[in-house]
Amino acid sequence: QFLDLIEKNKRPMDELMSYYQCAIMEVETKFKVLNQEYSLEYDRNPIEGIKTRVKSYDSILRKIRRKNIPMTMEGIEENIRDIAGVRVICSFPDDIYELAESFLRQDDITLVERKDYIKNPKESGYRSLHLIVQVPIFLQNTKKLVYVEVQFRTIAMDFWASLEHKLQYKKNIPESQAKFLKDELYDCAQQSAALDKRMQNIRNIIAESKSEEEAKQDFLPVF
Numbered sequence: 001q002f003l004d005l006i007e008k009n010k011r012p013m014d015e016l017m018s019y020y021q022c023a024i025m026e027v028e029t030k031f032k033v034l035n036q037e038y039s040l041e042y043d044r045n046p047i048e049g050i051k052t053r054v055k056s057y058d059s060i061l062r063k064i065r066r067k068n069i070p071m072t073m074e075g076i077e078e079n080i081r082d083i084a085g086v087r088v089i090c091s092f093p094d095d096i097y098e099l100a101e102s103f104l105r106q107d108d109i110t111l112v113e114r115k116d117y118i119k120n121p122k123e124s125g126y127r128s129l130h131l132i133v134q135v136p137i138f139l140q141n142t143k144k145l146v147y148v149e150v151q152f153r154t155i156a157m158d159f160w161a162s163l164e165h166k167l168q169y170k171k172n173i174p175e176s177q178a179k180f181l182k183d184e185l186y187d188c189a190q191q192s193a194a195l196d197k198r199m200q201n202i203r204n205i206i207a208e209s210k211s212e213e214e215a216k217q218d219f220l221p222v223f
């Protein structure tokens with residue numbers, strides 16, 4: 001049925017997918033600009049890396065089935081809001097919130113939904129800040145609002161989620177091992193969250209001592 005929909009709507013479907021690609025470019029550029037500004041202003045880059053993807057047809061189909069989404073172009077466009085995905089990887093948890101706020105302050109970005117799995121981690125131990133936003137893309141004659149999901153993670157959160165994601169696709173793991181892996185992964189998530197906290201604390205101390213140094217410099221006589 002889904003293949004039918006793609007087959008019958010080949011042109012509009014290709015068009016829709018290209019809008020998602022354009023929206024990803026818009027959002028990615030916004031984060032590159034913010035990173036550049038931080039680099040000039042504070043001499044540091046809060047963003048370690050940006051990953052982007054358009055959801056595969058397989059994954060879209062799985063979501064249609066799981067959530068009983070109407071199998072029409074409109075149904076997909078309106079109900080699957082993570083077809084365009086941008087993942088922003090930061091060094092420290094505080095950078096995540098600062099960047100998210102700077103991004104949301106931009107007047108062409110509309111926040112649709114915010115899920116804070118850092119403050120409220122998932123049962124699996126998963127941590128990340130998810131924002132569903134709408135971003136305009138400007139076409140020849142029209143402006144189109146496109147949904148994009150932005151996921152913010154630290155390097156540690158991303159490392160954990162990538163490994164755990166692989167496990168979700170392994171079907172032939174014996175029951176006893178599956179339980180062990182689940183517990184192990186949960187424990188690793190707790191430990192990596194603790195590590196993130198300690199690294200953040202170290203960075204804060206370094207930043208404070210740096211600004212004290214700078215304050216002292218201000219009082220040095222200039223010859």
Ligand code: 0O2
Pocket residue numbers: 055059082115122124126130160161162164165
């Ligand atoms: P992919 O391959 O990234 O496209 P839903 O999106 O409907 O499944 P919900 O509540 O709307 O569920 O979205 P949620 O849980 O806020 O975010 C879903 C996405 O977050 C997932 O995308 C993953 O990228 C990530 N995610 C959420 N929970 C976990 C988790 O426990 N472990 C890992 N590794 N990632 C998680 P998709 O759609 O699964 O796949």
